[in-house]
Amino acid sequence: MGGQITRYPVAIEPGTETTAFGVAFPDLPGCFSAGDTLDEALAGAEEAAAAWIDAALDAGEPIPAPSSLEVVRHNPDYAGWIFGVIAVDPALLDDTIERVNITVPRRVLRRLDASARAAGETRSGYIVHLTLGEPRHIA
Template identity: 50%
Template sequence: MRYPIAIESGDETHAYGVVVPDLPGCFSAGDSLDEAIANAKEAIELWMETVIEDGQAIPEAAPIAKHQADPEFAGWIWAVVEVDLSKLSGKAKRVNITLPERVLAAIDQAAARFGDTRSGLLAKAALEYVERHPAA
């Protein structure tokens, strides 16, 4: 998932402050802009791990333009942080599935192209599907 982050400019004596508008209470900081963005990713992952452990749903990310229109963030710098939810869902559990050989070959080829494993690719694809098709 991709989450917009709002970054309040820092200077020689103040760190760059980061807020994740879609994740209430998720914030971070860094001494440089690059460090602020990297720390935001870590803060988002920790925030999400806590929410997952509590059995809660991860909020969807709103379009960055929606947040940019919020006067609270006027003059802030914007960036987007990518978080892989498949790596945050707790311990791995082995499952047994049956797929046609041609489908399995296509999955393996795609995983290789993306530098991923078969399991990693399937987990990401399944999560993406579930996110795009919420229960009624």
């Protein structure tokens, strides 16, 4: 998916005076959004897609390629719905390793390194696992 914006088709269930607009992603199972207005529903859909993709990558799951909008539009499950696309930032799909410099107080760095050693990891690996919320097993 490279550095290009990826556009996922969305099916939008029209809202009424008493029901919210619903947004479904045919290519991202279980990913949906809703809002009292169409603008709210679409803004929530962008956040939902980002969260869905991030969780799938964390779990080692593949990210489905987007279907064409035309295919989704002709799906009978979405008869009477409105259609659109949500742009996904290519950075969300990028697991390229990048070297970074961080600035922390020495006392914090000592604690970080001690915790990493106790977990049998490098400093970098430990930071990544903490960020991803993965459980740490101290040796």
